[in-house]
Amino acid sequence: MTNEVLTPEEMAEVDRKAIARGPLPGIGLMGNAGSAVAQVALERYPQASRAHILCGPGNNGGDGYVVAKLLKEAGMSVSVWADHPPRAGSDAALAAADCPEPVQALAGFAPESGSIVIDALFGAGLSKQVEGNDAQAISRCAEAKVPIVAVDLPSGVSGKSGKVLGAAFQADVTVTFVRKKPGHLLLPGRSLCGEVIVADIGIPDDIVTEAGPRRFENGPALWMAEFPFLELDTHKYRRGHVGVFSGGPTATGAARLSAMAAARAGAGAVTVLSPVDALVANAAHLTSIMLRPAETLQEIGDFLRERRPDALVYGPGLGGGPETGALLIDMLTEARDYLQAIVLDASALTSLARQADAFFVVSTREGAPSIVLTPHEGEFGRLFPDLAADKALSKLERANAAAMRAGGVVILKGADTVIAAPDGRAVINSNGTPLLATAGSGDVLSGLVAALLAQHMPPFHAACAGVWLHAEAARRFGPGLIAEDLPLALAPVLRELLYSSGCSGDCVSRFLPKV
Template identity: 55%
Template sequence: MANEILTPAEMAHADQSTIKAGIHDGYHLMLNTGNAIARHLLRHHGDASAFHILCGPGNNGGDGYVVASILGASGASVNLWTHGEPKNGTDAAQAAKHCPIKVQDIADFKSAPSGVIVDALFGAGLNRAVSGSAATAISTANGSTCHRVAIDIPSGLDGLTGQVLGTAFQADTTITFFRKKPAHLLYPGRTLCGEVIVADIGIADNVLTAIRPQCFENTPALWKARLPVLEENTHKYARGHVAVFSGGATSTGAARLSALAAARSGAGAVTLLTPEEALAANAAHLTSIMLHKCENRRDLATFTETRKVAAFVLGPAFGVGRKAREFALALLSETKAGVVFDADVITSFKDERETLFNAAAGPGAIRLVLTPHEGEFKRLFPELTETSMPSKVERARAAAKLACAIVIYKGADTIIASPDGRAAINANGTPLLATAGSGDVLAGLTAGLMAQGMPAFEAACAAVFIHGAAAHHLGFGLIAEDLPAAAGKIIGKLLANPTTF
């Protein structure tokens, strides 16, 4: 499955590359687009009482004129409502000229009692708030009981950021072309698109060579080749050793969740580094997870010198403050292991972030993963706001570059970003994960996969996807304790057949 995501500008580049190559001119691409949409409408809604098509003045409207022509020729009842005429000499003007359906002004659009409403007003190129008669028509359409289909992007939606510009069409189905756009996956856009269908309109995959997209939908195709596979002659330490730091006596559960998740991810050995006051509490709850007393930097140094650890997790319920900062900097300066910083350790650096970023900026491959939720992200990256940078993808990329780390920017539309510009938008998140301890499991999964040799970006992407898939597998009523074992089963399915998901 193709998982590249193209910005509206990159999609325009793909169109122009196809035209320049002489494969199709702009008008024939528009005909291909209209044909793809009309085929879908006739296949799935051929018995509709009427098709109500809303056309704007640009190429999105041109697609709508082609759809109207094809549906009319099929014998369907078609009502065509327009918002401005296409400019002379454009492909849209040519499509309008060849459309035999009577044109009605969009200001006269009334709520249709039945049928299908097709939104061809603005598409992905919109850069200002929808207003006037177009906004009124969109509101009228949204209040209708008709099935609603958007062409490319629901009108009123910013194709790059997924944000609403004034008001936006609420689609039941969105038909886009060649590749998805960020707005199809980012909230609130994702809730406005309904089912997203990617149609083939004759653009060849080789146009991506020049575009070199850096944004992807987080599917197994992105990282399955890096997923750890057990060798016949392996042993537990060859499978990677993960160490997780525990909080005090009354704050031990979060670290145990991370440790269990690391073990279920396939790591061969997991050790919980615990202060003496928490040894008894942790020992009472663990069997396969090893315990080691760790009170201070000296204890940590002794442990790292004598035990080969491939990845650490620091943060879950560890406590905010100087000790968290000291341990974090020691891991970055005194080990070569992968490190996942979550929760309390992220907050601990809110006033000393340059110290953290400088420590992470050493030579070699990126080995730090940060896992902030929205609040933690704002504390560590206060300048990266929705106002200054409306795209969540761009905020995550900027954060990754600043921190010299992989950033898992958590939320309903979790973004995984790398300092090299790669970013993945996760689409299998679920409200089921909005439960205490869920993030601790994610941190452990990420560290476990890193310990087994996955590069940090691929490990983070895989962990986020597996985390979501495990939640879907468990269903309503899951608690965080259920997730590690379910994640192990998901990994097993992925190893057996990655195309299952």
């Protein structure tokens, strides 16, 4: 697998193990890294009048010295700039000694029109604020609007969190090594990387596996083996039954969006659980989706016992008052034997923020149903205020801590959505689109995830698949998208996904007609 995301600490461990195991020493790996960057610079900017290579004192700077030597040998005019020499005896010092270009003080750096800049100041392990001559160099590049090729990560971006530490380059292309780092995928780092190229520098995949990475970039390769396929002898209830709770007569649309998404995503049966005074409003808009009155704990319990739904959606359109959270806690307590999985969104999360401790007691109790929470940053901050306020935590770390506390999967939404499991796994979604910034799109996501849960996809995989499919449907649809478009927009994405999954023969023909 190549979708692992390595933290800076894990990458350092991979480097150490690769050097210890051989056959390449550290300077050999550095040579390969510098060669990958130089190749990109020559391919992308063959007409550049000069390459300015900015070198820091660590291994990132060592890569820069290799780049300078190779570009010079290729016939490009080169200038090397640095404030501090590499540590004596280090691989970077060996690379600097092998570089024929004189090193100029960084304070005098001023890029000219027609040149390019190779940013080799700091790599993914940066943990301090960028200031002084380094920050001035970043500012001068921005003013000159010259192309930037970043080595590993644009200097100033934290590889751990994607946050900007003081100042950061806006790269046109970033060449990283072995695997991506969180800073390539989390905002604002992702927007500063430009195109990201992952270069092979000779470190085998098994060394990456030994590092035990727990973070991944989202995509079908991560969850396709768990994706539900239809069997010839299936029937609607074997495809899963989803129950969706509706709000009152003026707030029924959110539940119907969730219900339709659940149906489009493969649930064989979907029931909207409606307050009595909203039955007419819901009935006017529902055809294949069933409708049932259920507003008291007794009525809900009767439904759960009689119909045994495989997954529920609770929250969209329900209102954020304390009664919403109280009913959920009672349901999780008294009807837990009949609950298998539940997706919590919108008003449920807002309401639970007022009774979070009571919720965490029942959500983490032995025998509790599988729970998926889908907060955006505002809802997350209300439900987990201490985690949201801790600026030292990355989005990955916040989501993981929340998942552990809640005993369920957390989908922390945004342009860089993170999906986290209580066991420490986390996935960063990279196909997000601003087209999803429209009312109701989150309701669709909840129904989509519930449908996958109802088809017995493991909760973490269902959440990852749901987020990716949701974004992909929006991207394929394009401008003009509203939430009502999303359920139907899932159909071609599902079709292509299944045909391209490597699943051939009966497993595809059973699901889709040939076209």
